[in-house]
Amino acid sequence: MDAAVTAAPAPNGTDARCELGAWSERRLAAVERALVDWVPADAPAGLGDAMRYAVLDGGKRLRPLLVLAACEAVQGDERAALRAACAVELIHAYSLVHDDLPCMDDDVLRRGKPTVHVRFGEARALLAGDALQALAFELLTPDDGSINPALQAALCRLLTRAAGHRGMAGGQAIDLASVGQPLSESQLRRMHQLKTGALLECSVAMGAACGVPAPAAADALARYGAALGLAFQVVDDILDATADTETLGKTAGKDAAQQKPTYVSVLGLARARDHAQQLLAQALGALDASGLDAQGPARTGLLRALAEMVVNRDR
Amino acid sequence: MDAAVTAAPAPNGTDARCELGAWSERRLAAVERALVDWVPADAPAGLGDAMRYAVLDGGKRLRPLLVLAACEAVQGDERAALRAACAVELIHAYSLVHDDLPCMDDDVLRRGKPTVHVRFGEARALLAGDALQALAFELLTPDDGSINPALQAALCRLLTRAAGHRGMAGGQAIDLASVGQPLSESQLRRMHQLKTGALLECSVAMGAACGVPAPAAADALARYGAALGLAFQVVDDILDATADTETLGKTAGKDAAQQKPTYVSVLGLARARDHAQQLLAQALGALDASGLDAQGPARTGLLRALAEMVVNRDR
Numbered sequence: 001m002d003a004a005v006t007a008a009p010a011p012n013g014t015d016a017r018c019e020l021g022a023w024s025e026r027r028l029a030a031v032e033r034a035l036v037d038w039v040p041a042d043a044p045a046g047l048g049d050a051m052r053y054a055v056l057d058g059g060k061r062l063r064p065l066l067v068l069a070a071c072e073a074v075q076g077d078e079r080a081a082l083r084a085a086c087a088v089e090l091i092h093a094y095s096l097v098h099d100d101l102p103c104m105d106d107d108v109l110r111r112g113k114p115t116v117h118v119r120f121g122e123a124r125a126l127l128a129g130d131a132l133q134a135l136a137f138e139l140l141t142p143d144d145g146s147i148n149p150a151l152q153a154a155l156c157r158l159l160t161r162a163a164g165h166r167g168m169a170g171g172q173a174i175d176l177a178s179v180g181q182p183l184s185e186s187q188l189r190r191m192h193q194l195k196t197g198a199l200l201e202c203s204v205a206m207g208a209a210c211g212v213p214a215p216a217a218a219d220a221l222a223r224y225g226a227a228l229g230l231a232f233q234v235v236d237d238i239l240d241a242t243a244d245t246e247t248l249g250k251t252a253g254k255d256a257a258q259q260k261p262t263y264v265s266v267l268g269l270a271r272a273r274d275h276a277q278q279l280l281a282q283a284l285g286a287l288d289a290s291g292l293d294a295q296g297p298a299r300t301g302l303l304r305a306l307a308e309m310v311v312n313r314d315r
Numbered sequence: 316m317d318a319a320v321t322a323a324p325a326p327n328g329t330d331a332r333c334e335l336g337a338w339s340e341r342r343l344a345a346v347e348r349a350l351v352d353w354v355p356a357d358a359p360a361g362l363g364d365a366m367r368y369a370v371l372d373g374g375k376r377l378r379p380l381l382v383l384a385a386c387e388a389v390q391g392d393e394r395a396a397l398r399a400a401c402a403v404e405l406i407h408a409y410s411l412v413h414d415d416l417p418c419m420d421d422d423v424l425r426r427g428k429p430t431v432h433v434r435f436g437e438a439r440a441l442l443a444g445d446a447l448q449a450l451a452f453e454l455l456t457p458d459d460g461s462i463n464p465a466l467q468a469a470l471c472r473l474l475t476r477a478a479g480h481r482g483m484a485g486g487q488a489i490d491l492a493s494v495g496q497p498l499s500e501s502q503l504r505r506m507h508q509l510k511t512g513a514l515l516e517c518s519v520a521m522g523a524a525c526g527v528p529a530p531a532a533a534d535a536l537a538r539y540g541a542a543l544g545l546a547f548q549v550v551d552d553i554l555d556a557t558a559d560t561e562t563l564g565k566t567a568g569k570d571a572a573q574q575k576p577t578y579v580s581v582l583g584l585a586r587a588r589d590h591a592q593q594l595l596a597q598a599l600g601a602l603d604a605s606g607l608d609a610q611g612p613a614r615t616g617l618l619r620a621l622a623e624m625v626v627n628r629d630r
Contacts, residue, residue, distance in 0.1 A: 040480055040481075043480035043481070043485055043488070044480070044485045044486075044488050044489045044492075044509070045485075045488040045489045045491065045492035045493075046488065046492065047480055047484065047485060047488035048480065051480065094445075095445075098441055098442075098445060101418075101441065103416075103436075103437035103438045103441060104438050104441065121418075122418035123418045123419050123491050124488065124491065126413055126416065126418060126419065126441070127413075127484050127487055127488050127491070129445075130409075130410075130413060130444075130445075130448065130478075130484050131479050131480040131484035131485070133445065133448050133449070134448070134475050134476075134478040134479030134480070134482075134484060135475075135479050135480065137452050137471055137474075137475040138472075138475040138476060138479060140471070141468050141471045141472035141475060143472060149464050149465035149467075149468040149469070150464035150465070150468075152464075152467075152468035152471070152472075153456050153464040153465075153467035153468045153471070154464070156452055156455070156456045156467070156468070156471050157453075157456035157458060157467075159452075160449050160450075160452035160453040160456060161449075161453060163449040164446050164449030164450050164453060165355055165358035165359075165362055165363065165366065165446040165449070165450065166355075166358070167449075169362065169442050169445050169446035169449060170358055170359045170360075170362060170446070171359075172442055173358070173359050173360040173361065173362035173439065173442050174359045174360045176360065176438050176439065176442070177359075177360035177361065178360075194359070
């Protein structure tokens, strides 16, 4: 399978990917261990089994990596960032469980496995999603003194706004209402900024909130998050149109089958690919302007490598 | 219609009810205004309409009243309590929306009106519930400096635990799994402590957290909340078995029709009524032991009147 988006490698692209690979392997192992600890095996009446099935052993964990990389860029509180990384992944996981339900996208395959409602029934899938959303905020508010309360409140504030009607849930409502409708590029962008972008942006913002970045750096990281969030969705639309189900681990060609407007249907494949590269350039440009690299060697290196990975991925 | 549970009036029962009536009318007007302001009319693609339909103009608002009465008992921060009152009501409202869905209880009538999915479709009802849960945590984390961050974090901590797998969502999972199953009284109690009790207890605890109660007073309020939470469900089961649909504003006789174990099916009607009175006595006894009334005239008067209202209601 070709990469969906072909790009000239960055000058130090290979180095960046190697660095990212070693770092993300180490950090993802910590995220996995934390999720195993924090997503309860013993929740009543099979609820815990459904919650763990929805969360563990699957997914690219892009949002946790963004939280942790942004925290490293600002030299923030790593314990808080680990909780934020897991919390945002729980919100993402719950949204997939609900999105796959018969009354929504009605999908049977996710991450190469039967979806939660196929495995555990619709009612338990619904409740598992609800409980995962609550658990996200539970992870952000430990009572063990490990995270200062002002940071707890700030992280909850960021996450709840990204998850709710002004973010992900609002975007899903637009998505539902737009099936079979012609959308302009700006309407499509608005839908994706909410549906997918808000939570990716929030991941970067939560990582940044774990430190005390200068206002200019915080603004630059926000611009990075916004460009990356949109780039992710453009590439997702390209992959849905060009990759196969086995590679994706989820049903390919679903957007066209459901008559959903996508960047490919609105822009065409070539322009969608160009657009992804423009967004990558915007994301990297924001990091250049952040001033963070002047504060320490390659502070933004991981965020750069993650942006390149997002745009150049093949699944 | 007779009251479902007949009780000897408290010595000053009439006075307490009058006081409660005037106070709750005033406070509920403030809650309603706040909900109208905070539940968005303009969320995208009809999502706001579904959210507002689920929340506004309906319900007894028992949980908000408990938050506000507990806050008054400890002379706490009223602005924080108003946010907590609305937040807990949003969690309650979202749980009803999801509970009424076809894959759960499949109910068409709630508060005398068509349920949210009947009116707006299943997908939008699902999303409205999800967005209401997020909005609850948004209300608790304002960024306008009106509530100190430590209190914001404490309120989120209480609410998320009551809403999630260790609370309401866990209780609903047990409820699902127990349809048609014989349950012992202790299993039934456990289910209801989670499903309904946790959020009612949390309401009292959030109100108390808006002040700085002495540890003994905080413990007593927790015992009050636990007894009241269980009493509420016992009376709910009695009303489901004895009242009619018009009076309840929701489908009566549903528990028996769905073969759900209830306090009436497990204890019989007479013993269930006795049990409700015992729990009322426990709740009032906890307030006697709280020491709060020694700190000011009838600090616990509203909480007492609310407990009596919960047990002696007819709908």
